[in-house]
Amino acid sequence: xxxxxxxxxxxxxxxxxxxxxxxxxxxxxxxxxxxxxxxxxxxxxxxxxxxxxxxxxxxxxxxxxxxxxxxxxxxxxxxxxxxxxxxxxxxxxxxxxxxxxxxxxxxxxxxxxxxxxxxxxxxxxxxxxxxxxxxxxxx
Amino acid sequence: xxxxxxxxxxxxxxxxxxxxxxxxxxxxxxxxxxxxxxxxxxxxxxxxxxxxxxxxxxxxxxxxxxxxxxxxxxxxxxxxxxxxxxxxxxxxxxxxxxxxxxxxxxxxxxxxxxxxxxxxxxxxxxxxxxxxxxxx
Numbered sequence: 478x479x480x481x482x483x484x485x486x487x488x489x490x491x492x493x494x495x496x497x498x499x500x501x502x503x504x505x506x507x508x509x510x511x512x513x514x515x516x517x518x519x520x521x522x523x524x525x526x527x528x529x530x531x532x533x534x535x536x537x538x539x540x541x542x543x544x545x546x547x548x549x550x551x552x553x554x555x556x557x558x559x560x561x562x563x564x565x566x567x568x569x570x571x572x573x574x575x576x577x578x579x580x581x582x583x584x585x586x587x588x589x590x591x592x593x594x595x596x597x598x599x600x601x602x603x604x605x606x607x608x609x610x611x612x613x614x615x616x
Numbered sequence: 617x618x619x620x621x622x623x624x625x626x627x628x629x630x631x632x633x634x635x636x637x638x639x640x641x642x643x644x645x646x647x648x649x650x651x652x653x654x655x656x657x658x659x660x661x662x663x664x665x666x667x668x669x670x671x672x673x674x675x676x677x678x679x680x681x682x683x684x685x686x687x688x689x690x691x692x693x694x695x696x697x698x699x700x701x702x703x704x705x706x707x708x709x710x711x712x713x714x715x716x717x718x719x720x721x722x723x724x725x726x727x728x729x730x731x732x733x734x735x736x737x738x739x740x741x742x743x744x745x746x747x748x749x750x751x752x
Contacts, residue, residue, distance in 0.1 A: 496711075497718070614653075
């Protein structure tokens with residue numbers, strides 16, 4: 478690859494490694510300063526490059542990953558307290574408040590809504606499939 | 617007046633493998649995953665920042681739409697890379713390229729400046745070609 482067509486490949490590799498570290502460890506307690514250090518960046522430089530690449534600061538991205546995982550666990554029927562601690566949150570209060578702020582529903586209300594929708598879909602899935610696709614999938 | 621596209625269809629050779637590719641490699645979200653008979657699922661995924669567009673990962677099955685022969689032809693065409701179902705956008709194509717490559721995604725073109733922006737090309741696990749683009 479030509480140098481001018483692919484700028485600063487080493488920076489991208491390090492930013493990607495930091496992002497993948499968050500992807501693989503977001504359930505644990507993560508010190509984002511450590512992540513910046515591992516990637517060999519100053520904190521400020523790391524924040525700027527990460528946000529340029531992903532549109533979110535590392536902290537915003539970490540929160541996003543945790544909330545998305547929480548949504549999935551709630552859909553699957555995990556208890557609120559299990560979800561809270563499995564997603565790296567330190568207290569039920571802070572988890573519930575953040576979840577409501579991001580999703581617009583409390584974890585309990587979200588779980589109820591998702592389970593109702595899932596039950597309806599599993600009892601009669603064809604009603605949820607647009608007609609142009611139903612022809613293919615029903616065989 | 618048509619206002620927007622809500623669903624699109626990508627024919628895949630194997631839904632389990634497609635799930636792994638689109639969810640675990642590309643980072644898409646599962647919108648719906650429900651069994652539909654013994655051989656298929658209604659499986660739709662959405663790009664991470666476009667939850668309103670469901671991509672149906674559709675198995676190629678003999679039935680109403682395909683005869684045995686046309687299903688086989690369709691599978692061969694998908695495998696051969698005859699279809700280019702769409703263009704994905706990202707904020708930073710170099711970072712996205714590095715990440716997807718590290719996850720085993722096969723690129724057939726590395727990021728390159730074109731008239732319409734910077735573009736790379738990759739194949740999904742079935743053989744479908746997608747453009748990956750960054751505007752500007």
